Amino acid sequence: MPTIKDVARKAGVSVGTVSRVLAKNDTVKQPLKLRVQAAMDELDYKPNLAARALRTNSIDVVGLVVPDITNPFFAQLAKNIEMEAAKRSHSVMLANSHDDAETEKTQISALLDRAVCGVIVVAASDGSITHKADVPIVSLDRRFGSYPLIATDHFDGSQKMADHLYGLGHRRIAYIAGPLSMDVARSRCEGFVSRIGTLSTTSDPIELSVHEGQFDYDSGEELGRTILDKVASDKRPTAIAAASDQQAIGVLRCARDLKLDVPLDISVTGFDDITLATLVVPRLTTIRQPIEALAASAIDQIFETNSPAQDKAIAGEVVKRGSTAAV
């Protein structure tokens, strides 16, 4: 492997000069610069990144810690982050926290030890551990400690879904929320409920019931049953809005069991737009999370060290598919 010394010798300049053209420093005059570049090409020179890291105390790597890369949403995020990082010729170091606060802490420290130039964390816990880091740290999707958070605008998305359902004429609606101890679940719920509140008038009232559960399939199925099973068809909601696609798919399953047609008897909506959303029958109307924008924004925060770090909520759009229809 040729070193900076070799190219300096070949170009007949000092290593300082070579280093400066490497840094794309415009201080090196054209003729010299060309000579140096020619030498680099000829030797197929590649800078030793470890040496550079030792001097600058930072490498072209951004750290990413997610609860579980196996979760499709996090995988999508990871992919887009890797692509954004690559654009700036940075690599990404990946770590899983396995939804454990302790592991999360360890992983972040390990990343920091490796002198990454920043770390993006999709928090596993409400972990309020403050790391003394001299590089930017940003939370993605779920807030970590007191670091700035980039996330989907859950409130806004749920509002849009309320509008969608309202526009289809639904006036008897059930909302299945996630665990309201979680910020995400709360934002989504509040967005939906508040929007319905402003839409409902005395002359054209909306009946809304809210049911809290987990974010998963089973919870959706179970709550779907309590909502649909007991009541006569003229008292039954005409639409169920779920706080997650998984819940919504659970509702779909339960509707099938109850011989209810979706969307003829009942409209169903989710939130997230996971892959499964297009594989179920009927395909699910949902809010698509702006994954590319989230990733791009997170990477931006890492690199724009001059502008002050701050929270950012990015709007998602409703994706209309087969699971919703006019009443």
Add this chain to the structure above:
Amino acid sequence: MPTIKDVARKAGVSVGTVSRVLAKNDTVKQPLKLRVQAAMDELDYKPNLAARALRTNSIDVVGLVVPDITNPFFAQLAKNIEMEAAKRSHSVMLANSHDDAETEKTQISALLDRAVCGVIVVAASDGSITHKADVPIVSLDRRFGSYPLIATDHFDGSQKMADHLYGLGHRRIAYIAGPLSMDVARSRCEGFVSRIGTLSTTSDPIELSVHEGQFDYDSGEELGRTILDKVASDKRPTAIAAASDQQAIGVLRCARDLKLDVPLDISVTGFDDITLATLVVPRLTTIRQPIEALAASAIDQIFETNSPAQDKAIAGEVVKRGSTAAV
């Protein structure tokens, strides 16, 4: 940040000695060692990894390049690799090749430039580019160049599935293969076909038809239709074995369209055991890929530099679920 010098001073020894206890070198005598460790603890000393990398020309990081981390199988692999690496206090640097040979090459080079101690690649192409690397490179699942391959024993798995179906009494079977230009598809197909061949006797013959397609849902649905739609029920196969879960799920969908009951009218099997396999109705009988073992074995290959690198095929097991039954 305290350096090795600081702890040397505090412990009253030379930096060489500190470095030696750091290296878990047993050459340092007990009393000194203790003093050094005390100093390290007190100062909360952490070695500068970049400096170490510069000297040793290698960091405690293994590189991983996959075609697309968004693919659940690769995500599982990545997760397990990260866990295995963590056991040896190594991190993993992740890169996506986006199924592009050129990108793959670039990513591997980038990883190598960063002085990783080895790279694991799930090949995107049959990419026969040989990199001059002084660190181990191993292929996972899909062979890269001429590097050793760790993979599921596709041949064996398909044989087991043939046995399973045979044991249930099926004697009229259709096999849906993947694209036979791919090694994986070929191994799976050959395993199944050869096993059926040896099982079939003149007194108890098995009818087997093979249908080549892609590995995806649509291909399964389409081939399922050609297999099931044309024939009278007494000539129809009693089982369809697919080379992938996605194909099998496509078959399930088509069976439902044709009002055929699975598994009463027809048994259906897949290969891979993706998450969806347990979410479809009925749940899919399939071959589970030994993901943990694959990951562990790949990491082993990176670290066991003394034993010669070589191919390794790891057996998967059949997971019996609702989509198969006795005729």
Add this chain to the structure above:
DNA sequence: CTGAAAGCGCTTACAG
């Protein structure tokens, strides 16, 4: 068994 010292390959004030 331990210390003194060279050196890994860069970057960056400091002069000129």
Add this chain to the structure above:
DNA sequence: CTGAAAGCGCTTACAG
């Protein structure tokens, strides 16, 4: 604008 030189924090022969 360019060169000479110090130094980043380690590891590892080389002596003793």
